[in-house]
Every structure is written in structure tokens, then in C-alpha cells.
Amino acid sequence: MAMTEVLNALKSMIVSDVMEDVKNALAVLARDKAGAMKVFETQWEKIKVIFSENAARACIMRSKTLRIARGHSPRHKLSEAKIVSLFGKFSSAESIFHVRTSWERLAKRDIIAKRAHVLEWLTYCDYNVKKGIYEADFNVRENVEFRLKLALQGAMKRR
Numbered sequence: 001m002a003m004t005e006v007l008n009a010l011k012s013m014i015v016s017d018v019m020e021d022v023k024n025a026l027a028v029l030a031r032d033k034a035g036a037m038k039v040f041e042t043q044w045e046k047i048k049v050i051f052s053e054n055a056a057r058a059c060i061m062r063s064k065t066l067r068i069a070r071g072h073s074p075r076h077k078l079s080e081a082k083i084v085s086l087f088g089k090f091s092s093a094e095s096i097f098h099v100r101t102s103w104e105r106l107a108k109r110d111i112i113a114k115r116a117h118v119l120e121w122l123t124y125c126d127y128n129v130k131k132g133i134y135e136a137d138f139n140v141r142e143n144v145e146f147r148l149k150l151a152l153q154g155a156m157k158r159r
Contacts, residue, residue, distance in 0.1 A: 006149055010119065010156055012051055017117035019044055024114065027107040029074040029081060083112045119157060126150055 023040055030036035084106060103113040128134045130150065138146060 007152060007156075008051075010122075010153060013118045013122075014156065015047060015051075017119065019047065021114060024103055024107070025078060025081070025112050027103075028110050028112045029076065029078065031075050078112075081112050082110060083114055086113055086115050119153070123153070123157070126153070 019040075023037075026036045026040055027033065086102060106113045125134075126146075126149075129136045129146070136142075136146070
């Protein structure tokens with residue numbers, strides 16, 4: 001996979017994870033949940049269009065492209081919300097189904113569910129390869145690409 005494709009995949013995962021966090025927070029914090037979700041879906045569609053048109057520039061989205069609806073004030077601040085982190089197996093569709101059900105149940109009780117981001121899982125996998133816990137059969141070029149990906153992934157995560 002070319003480095004540009006790897007970067008675009010990383011960008012899309014980061015944006016998707018953040019939007020999932022926003023959606024979960026809206027399900028709890030919004031006064032008008034239906035209205036907030038409508039605004040969310042509109043903005044999410046704009047993001048998907050940006051990625052489909054030019055994924056390489058997708059992380060340079062301007063604030064005018066994505067607007068928060070000013071009429072949808074929260075019931076309370078995010079800093080005052082009850083938040084629970086859900087960790088566990090990442091592998092199966094069945095697990096994802098159960099997690100989604102958990103999110104809905106928690107939201108009904110005014111608790112925001114937060115799942116570990118995909119980038120965190122990738123960072124963990126890369127750490128295992130880097131430390132030799134998992135053996136990677138890289139040739140010289142693949143090893144350079146792996147190290148470059150680690151550096152770029154770290155920079156993107158910090159940004």
C-alpha cells in the first residue's frame with residue numbers, strides 16, 4: 001500500500017472515531033436530540049464528500065465547512081457529563097453490535113459511552129511489532145516504510 005493511501009486511511013479513521021465521540025455525546029447532552037442528530041448527519045455527509053473528493057486534503061477542513069448548530073444548546077456541559085469508557089475485543093461484528101446496544105442503553109441513562117479509537121489499537125499493534133513481540137518479516141524497504149508510518153502516525157495523533 002502506498003504511503004499516501006496509508007495516510008488517507010489513518011485520516012479517515014481518526015475523523016470517523018472523533019465523529020463517533022461527538023454523536024455519542026450528542027445523544028446524551030442535546031436538548032433536542034432529533035434536531036442535533038439531524039445537524040450531525042448533515043455535517044457527517046459533508047465530511048464524507050470531502051474525503052471522497054480529495055482525501056489528501058480532508059484533514060485541512062476549515063471551520064466554515066463544518067458548523068455547529070447554534071440553536072442546539074446542550075442540557076449541560078461536556079465537562080459535567082458522566083462518561084464511561086468501553087474497552088474490549090475489537091475483532092468481531094458481533095462485539096460491535098453489543099457495544100452499540102450498550103451505547104444506547106447508557107445514553108438513556110445520561111451516560112456518554114466512549115470507545116477506544118482505532119488509532120489507539122493500531123498504535124498498540126505497531127508497538128508490538130516495534131518491540132519484537134510480534135515478528136514482522138520486513139525487507140529493508142518495508143522496514144523504512146513501517147518506521148515512516150510510525151513517525152507520520154505519531155505526528156497525526158498529536159495534531
